[in-house]
Amino acid sequence: MPRQHLVFETMHAPRSLHLPSVIVICYLLGLHNCVASDKKTSCKVLDGRADCSHLSLSAVPPNLPRDITSLDISHNRLNGIPPVSLTPYPGLRHLDVSHNSITKLDQGLCQTLPLLQTLNMEHNQVYVLKKEDVSHCTNLTWLIMASNKLQLHGEPFSALQLEPGCFTPISGLRTLIMDESNMATQVISKLCSELSATDIDALFLRKMKLVTLTNTTFKALQTTNLTFLDLSYNGMVRIQDGSFRWLSRLQTLVLTDNNIRRLTKDTFQGLKSLKKLQLTKALVKSANLDDFSFQPLSALESLILQKTAVHEITEHTFTGLTSLKELDMSWGIYTSLRHINNQTFVSLAGSPLRKLNLTGTAIKLINPQSFSVLRNLTTLLLDYNFIEQILTGEVFEGLGQVEEIHMSNNHQTVELISTSFVNVPNLKVLTLGKSLKAMNLDPSPFILLPNLTVLDLSNNNIANIKENMLEGLVDLKVLMFQHNNLARLWKSANLGGPVLFLKNTQRLISLQLDSNGLDEIPAEALRGLSDLRELSLSSNLLNSLKDSIFDDLHSLRVLNVQKNLITAVRPQVFKTPMSNLSLLVMDKNPFDCTCESILWFVTWLNNTNMTDVPGLRDQYLCNTPLAYFNHSIMHFDPLSCKDMTPFQTLYILSSTAVIMLIVTAFLLQYQGWRIQFYWNILINRTLGFSDASVEEGREFEYDAYVIHSESDSSWVERRMVPLENDKCRFCLEDRDLVPGMPLLESIVRNMRNSRKILFVVTESLLRDPWCTRFKAHHALHQVIEASRDSVVLVLLQDVHDYKLSRSLYLRRGMLRPSCILDWPVHKDRVPAFHQKLLMALGMTNRLQE
Known part of the structure; x- marks a missing residue:
C-alpha cells in the first residue's frame, strides 16, 4: 500500500x-472526468x-x-x-x-x-x-x-x-497533523489507538490546549514506528513521569512554547532513541530542572533550551548526555551563566559536544579554563552578552579543536592581548564586531591563527592599528572592517606613510570597509588581491581615486561604492574591476555629467548585460552641470561628445610620439651595446661570414683554449688540469705551443682548434694588456661570428660588467647564462661547479640565436 x-x-x-x-x-x-468520445x-x-x-x-x-x-x-x-x-x-x-x-x-x-x-x-x-x-x-x-x-x-x-477502524483504509498513513483540534486527553488516547494499526511516522498535535500529559496518553503508540512528535503551543503545565516511555523509537520531540513547571529524572524515561529535544520557551520562569533530568536521553544529539529560565546549572544538570553534539541555551535566563567558571559545564564532561550556543545569556565574566572540559567543541557562540574583561589565553584553554568563536554585539567591551588566542590554533571563524576596546597591538593577537578564514572587527571605532595586524593570516577569505575610523591610516599625509594593513591577506574574497570616513585609497592598498570577489566601500568620502588602485582586482564580482563623493567614473580607475562584475552598487553619488567624467560610464551601462545595477533609473543622479541637475545619468547624451574625437586623436598621436622618443633615447643610452652586438651578429649571418655549421662537423683538437693571467697559473694547474681526461682536454698557452711556429700564429691556430675559449676572469686578467687586446678581440669575433656559446667565463672574483666590457669587450648579456660560472666560496659546492663547467664546455657551437 x-x-x-x-x-x-x-x-x-x-x-x-x-x-x-x-x-x-x-x-x-x-x-x-473524461468526456466520452461519442456525444450523449x-x-x-x-x-x-x-x-x-x-x-x-x-x-x-x-x-x-x-x-x-x-x-x-x-x-x-x-x-x-x-x-x-x-x-x-x-x-x-x-x-x-x-x-x-x-x-x-x-x-x-x-x-x-x-x-x-x-x-x-x-x-x-x-x-x-x-x-x-x-x-x-x-x-x-x-x-x-x-x-x-x-x-x-x-x-x-x-x-x-470517531469511528473504530477509521484509518484502516489508509493504514499506510505516515504523517498526521491535528493542529488546533482542541481534543481532550482521552480523545487523544483514542486517536492513538486508531493510529496503532498505521505506519504513522510524524504526529503534529500543536495548539490543542493539552494542559497535562498522562503516562497513558501515548500508550497505544508503543507498537508504531513514530519518530517525530510535535506538542508545541499547548500551554502544557504538567508531564507525568513516564509519559513518553511508550515511544522508544521517537527521534524528535518538540515541546516549544509551553508552561512546564518541572522536569524530573523520569520525565523523559523510555526515549532511548531520541536525537533532538526542542524546549524553546517550554518552561515557566520558576520551573524546576532536577538533577539528572536528561539522563535517560543517552542518544540525544541536539538539546535546544532557547528562551528558557533555569536559575541554577549544577554539576549534574546535563549528566547522561553521552551523545550530545549541540547545546543551545541562547536568550535564556541562567543565573549560573553570569559568571562562568570551571564547574559550570562539568556535567558535560562525558559529552562529545561540538556546538555550544550561549548567545544573549547575560554573561559578564568568563574565568580561566571555564570550557576546558569541552575538548570536542568546534563552535562557541557568545554574542549579545555583557562580557567586560581582558581575554587571556587561559579563557579558551582546552578548546584546541574549536573552529568558530562568535563574540559580536557585546554590550560591554573586551580587551585583547597578544596571547588571547594561543589555545585555539585551529580557529577559522572569529567575530568580534562591536565588542573591542582597541587593536593597536604588537605582535598582533591574530598571528597565532594561521587557519583563520573569517574575521569580523566591525563597529569597534578602531582608529589605530599596526601594519602587521593581519600578519600570518595567509588563508583569510572574509574581512569585515566596516564602521570603524580608518581614514587617517590611509592618508598619504599620515606620519610614516599609509598603513598597508592588507598586504598580508592576498587570498581575501570579501572585504568590507564601509563607513570608515575614507577620503583616499593609497595606490598600494589593494595590491595583490587578485582573488577578491566582493569589495564594499559604501558611506565613505571617496572622490578622486588614483588610476591604478583597482588594477589587481581581476576576480571582482560585487562592487559597492554607494554614498560617497564620486563625481567621475573614469576607465583608468574602474575598467578592470567592472570587466567581470555581476553586481554594481554606486548610487547616491554626486555625478558630474560631462564628457570627461561620465561618458565612459554611461557607455558601459548601455552596453553591459551581465551586471545588475539596482536603482539605475532613479538613484544615479547628476549633480552638475545645471542642465542635468537631479536627472538620471541615463539621460546623458553620448552624442554630445562626438566633437571631441579629433582632439582625442591628436592627443593620442602626440602622446605616442613623445613616449616612443623617450623609449628610444633610453634604449640607446643603456642598451646601445646590446643593439650593436645583435646587429653585428645579424650582419655576419646575412653576409654568410659564420662557419659555425662547418666547424661543428669537424673534430676539435681541444675542448677549450684557456686564457688566464700569470698570477692565476697555479689556480689553473690545481683546479682545471685535473679535470682533463679522454673526453675533456684543455689548451694551455705555455704547455701546448706549436714547436717552431711563431707565438701569435700558434695562439691563433690553437684557438681555432679549440671548441671553446675559456677566460679565467680576475682583476689581474683585466689589467693584462696581452690578454685584453689580442686574445679578447679574437674571442669577441668568435662570439659574433660563431655563437654565444663559444666563449665561457669563469669568474674567480666579483667583476663589474663595465670592467668586462672595457677590458675584454665582452658583457654578460652577450653570452648565455650557462656559459658564465662563478667560483664557489664554499668547498662543498666545488663538485657542482665542475659539473657546470663540463656541461658548458660540452655545449654545441651551432648558431642558436
Missing part, C-alpha cells in the same frame, strides 16, 4: 472535533447507476428509475441541488454533482437522501459550509469539495464521531 498523508487543519479551531469516518477533502485534487443525448442507466453527465442539464432529471443507487450529474449547468428534486430517488448512496455552478450545499439534502455515503461537489462555487449543512449526513463517508472558494463557518463536522 502506498504511503498516505492526511491533514486535518481548519481555519477556525472547533470546540470539540472528533475524527469521523468521513474524510473531508478540501484541497485541490485536480481530478477531471440522454442519461444512461445500467445496474442501478445513472450517468447523466455532459448533457448541459440545468436540473436533476425527474424521470429516472426510482431504485437507482448512484447518480452522476457532473459537467452540467446546475446552479443548485434542491432536496425536492432528489425526492424520487430515496435509495441514492452515491451522488456526483462536480463541475457545475452550485453555490451551496442545502441542509435538507441528507434528510432527503438518508443513505447517502459519497458526495462529490468539486469544481463548483460553494462559498460557505455550515454545521447545519452536514449535521444530518450521518452515513456520509466521502465528501469531496475541491476547487471551491470554501470557508468553514463554526464547526461543521463536530457532530461526526
Whole structure:
C-alpha cells in the first residue's frame, strides 16, 4: 500500500472535533472526468447507476428509475441541488454533482437522501459550509469539495464521531497533523489507538490546549514506528513521569512554547532513541530542572533550551548526555551563566559536544579554563552578552579543536592581548564586531591563527592599528572592517606613510570597509588581491581615486561604492574591476555629467548585460552641470561628445610620439651595446661570414683554449688540469705551443682548434694588456661570428660588467647564462661547479640565436 498523508487543519479551531469516518477533502485534487468520445443525448442507466453527465442539464432529471443507487450529474449547468428534486430517488448512496455552478450545499439534502455515503461537489462555487449543512449526513463517508472558494463557518463536522477502524483504509498513513483540534486527553488516547494499526511516522498535535500529559496518553503508540512528535503551543503545565516511555523509537520531540513547571529524572524515561529535544520557551520562569533530568536521553544529539529560565546549572544538570553534539541555551535566563567558571559545564564532561550556543545569556565574566572540559567543541557562540574583561589565553584553554568563536554585539567591551588566542590554533571563524576596546597591538593577537578564514572587527571605532595586524593570516577569505575610523591610516599625509594593513591577506574574497570616513585609497592598498570577489566601500568620502588602485582586482564580482563623493567614473580607475562584475552598487553619488567624467560610464551601462545595477533609473543622479541637475545619468547624451574625437586623436598621436622618443633615447643610452652586438651578429649571418655549421662537423683538437693571467697559473694547474681526461682536454698557452711556429700564429691556430675559449676572469686578467687586446678581440669575433656559446667565463672574483666590457669587450648579456660560472666560496659546492663547467664546455657551437 502506498504511503498516505492526511491533514486535518481548519481555519477556525472547533470546540470539540472528533475524527469521523468521513474524510473531508478540501484541497485541490485536480481530478477531471473524461468526456466520452461519442456525444450523449440522454442519461444512461445500467445496474442501478445513472450517468447523466455532459448533457448541459440545468436540473436533476425527474424521470429516472426510482431504485437507482448512484447518480452522476457532473459537467452540467446546475446552479443548485434542491432536496425536492432528489425526492424520487430515496435509495441514492452515491451522488456526483462536480463541475457545475452550485453555490451551496442545502441542509435538507441528507434528510432527503438518508443513505447517502459519497458526495462529490468539486469544481463548483460553494462559498460557505455550515454545521447545519452536514449535521444530518450521518452515513456520509466521502465528501469531496475541491476547487471551491470554501470557508468553514463554526464547526461543521463536530457532530461526526470517531469511528473504530477509521484509518484502516489508509493504514499506510505516515504523517498526521491535528493542529488546533482542541481534543481532550482521552480523545487523544483514542486517536492513538486508531493510529496503532498505521505506519504513522510524524504526529503534529500543536495548539490543542493539552494542559497535562498522562503516562497513558501515548500508550497505544508503543507498537508504531513514530519518530517525530510535535506538542508545541499547548500551554502544557504538567508531564507525568513516564509519559513518553511508550515511544522508544521517537527521534524528535518538540515541546516549544509551553508552561512546564518541572522536569524530573523520569520525565523523559523510555526515549532511548531520541536525537533532538526542542524546549524553546517550554518552561515557566520558576520551573524546576532536577538533577539528572536528561539522563535517560543517552542518544540525544541536539538539546535546544532557547528562551528558557533555569536559575541554577549544577554539576549534574546535563549528566547522561553521552551523545550530545549541540547545546543551545541562547536568550535564556541562567543565573549560573553570569559568571562562568570551571564547574559550570562539568556535567558535560562525558559529552562529545561540538556546538555550544550561549548567545544573549547575560554573561559578564568568563574565568580561566571555564570550557576546558569541552575538548570536542568546534563552535562557541557568545554574542549579545555583557562580557567586560581582558581575554587571556587561559579563557579558551582546552578548546584546541574549536573552529568558530562568535563574540559580536557585546554590550560591554573586551580587551585583547597578544596571547588571547594561543589555545585555539585551529580557529577559522572569529567575530568580534562591536565588542573591542582597541587593536593597536604588537605582535598582533591574530598571528597565532594561521587557519583563520573569517574575521569580523566591525563597529569597534578602531582608529589605530599596526601594519602587521593581519600578519600570518595567509588563508583569510572574509574581512569585515566596516564602521570603524580608518581614514587617517590611509592618508598619504599620515606620519610614516599609509598603513598597508592588507598586504598580508592576498587570498581575501570579501572585504568590507564601509563607513570608515575614507577620503583616499593609497595606490598600494589593494595590491595583490587578485582573488577578491566582493569589495564594499559604501558611506565613505571617496572622490578622486588614483588610476591604478583597482588594477589587481581581476576576480571582482560585487562592487559597492554607494554614498560617497564620486563625481567621475573614469576607465583608468574602474575598467578592470567592472570587466567581470555581476553586481554594481554606486548610487547616491554626486555625478558630474560631462564628457570627461561620465561618458565612459554611461557607455558601459548601455552596453553591459551581465551586471545588475539596482536603482539605475532613479538613484544615479547628476549633480552638475545645471542642465542635468537631479536627472538620471541615463539621460546623458553620448552624442554630445562626438566633437571631441579629433582632439582625442591628436592627443593620442602626440602622446605616442613623445613616449616612443623617450623609449628610444633610453634604449640607446643603456642598451646601445646590446643593439650593436645583435646587429653585428645579424650582419655576419646575412653576409654568410659564420662557419659555425662547418666547424661543428669537424673534430676539435681541444675542448677549450684557456686564457688566464700569470698570477692565476697555479689556480689553473690545481683546479682545471685535473679535470682533463679522454673526453675533456684543455689548451694551455705555455704547455701546448706549436714547436717552431711563431707565438701569435700558434695562439691563433690553437684557438681555432679549440671548441671553446675559456677566460679565467680576475682583476689581474683585466689589467693584462696581452690578454685584453689580442686574445679578447679574437674571442669577441668568435662570439659574433660563431655563437654565444663559444666563449665561457669563469669568474674567480666579483667583476663589474663595465670592467668586462672595457677590458675584454665582452658583457654578460652577450653570452648565455650557462656559459658564465662563478667560483664557489664554499668547498662543498666545488663538485657542482665542475659539473657546470663540463656541461658548458660540452655545449654545441651551432648558431642558436
